[in-house]
Amino acid sequence: MTGPIIKNNTITIPSLEDYLPDVDNFVEDILEKYGLNKSVIADIAISVTEVVVNAIIHGNKSILEKVVTVTVDKTKTAIEIVIIDQGEGFNPEDVDNPIDDANLLKEVGRGIFIVKSLMDDLKIEPSLTGTRFTLTKNLQ
Amino acid sequence: MKLSDYEKDGVFILEPKGKIMGGPDATLLHEKLHECIDQGKKKVIINLSGVDWMNSTGLGILISGLTTLRNNDGELKLANVTDKIQSLLTITKLVTVFEAYDSVEEALKSF
Numbered sequence: 001m002t003g004p005i006i007k008n009n010t011i012t013i014p015s016l017e018d019y020l021p022d023v024d025n026f027v028e029d030i031l032e033k034y035g036l037n038k039s040v041i042a043d044i045a046i047s048v049t050e051v052v053v054n055a056i057i058h059g060n061k062s063i064l065e066k067v068v069t070v071t072v073d074k075t076k077t078a079i080e081i082v083i084i085d086q087g088e089g090f091n092p093e094d095v096d097n098p099i100d101d102a103n104l105l106k107e108v109g110r111g112i113f114i115v116k117s118l119m120d121d122l123k124i125e126p127s128l129t130g131t132r133f134t135l136t137k138n139l140q
Numbered sequence: 141m142k143l144s145d146y147e148k149d150g151v152f153i154l155e156p157k158g159k160i161m162g163g164p165d166a167t168l169l170h171e172k173l174h175e176c177i178d179q180g181k182k183k184v185i186i187n188l189s190g191v192d193w194m195n196s197t198g199l200g201i202l203i204s205g206l207t208t209l210r211n212n213d214g215e216l217k218l219a220n221v222t223d224k225i226q227s228l229l230t231i232t233k234l235v236t237v238f239e240a241y242d243s244v245e246e247a248l249k250s251f
Binding site for chain 1: 159161162163164165192193194195196197199200201203204206207223224228231232233234236237
């Protein structure tokens with residue numbers, strides 16, 4: 001796979017952070033079509049990039065041949081984003097509390113904390129063939 | 141993300157525009173910050189007025205710049221922090237770490 005592949009409401013990318021803008025543009029375009037306001041779109045977009053970075057680095061270990069898929073869906077009550085990597089399963093919550101004073105100046109380790117703050121729900125399902133993240137933002 | 145910079149009153153001002161989310165764009169800001177430090181520019185302002193949002197990668201770059209400058213007797217200050225970024229700084233308690241000003245002029249005066 002040499003670049004992003006888009007099919008309906010799913011984008012698939014190789015494990016390279018260079019493709020983050022492609023994922024962001026894809027997700028934000030769909031969310032704009034759903035008529036969401038800019039602030040909500042930003043919350044979701046930030047969260048998606050956090051999880052995709054985790055999936056690339058910690059899930060797929062930046063192995064280019066492994067892919068990350070991002071699917072955007074809207075139900076009657078929520079926006080649901082499913083992100084799947086092809087790693088061996090990992091627990092992204094296994095990090096120090098980023099808001100402890102001792103950790104404030106650490107450069108990494110805030111991603112999942114931010115996702116939990118911005119989204120209404122984050123479900124993480126690790127398996128030996130990959131981790132599935134489901135991000136939910138309720139529609140007001 | 142696009143990045144421009146200029147110098148005023150001995151202070152180096154960086155102006156990223158767009159989104160800071162990781163990948164090559166974020167590397168650009170990281171490298172520019174460390175280039176300032178390598179060149180002995182110890183007073184730096186990042187004007188965030190043109191940044192729509194950033195994620196934890198962006199926050200990590202700001203922290204890296206801040207700590208590296210402080211370790212070299214310098215200082216990094218923020219100006220024009222947008223609502224979305226202010227919200228992230230609050231959530232992550234980084235609001236207690238960064239000095240932020242409503243304008244570049246105010247940030248300049250604070251040095």
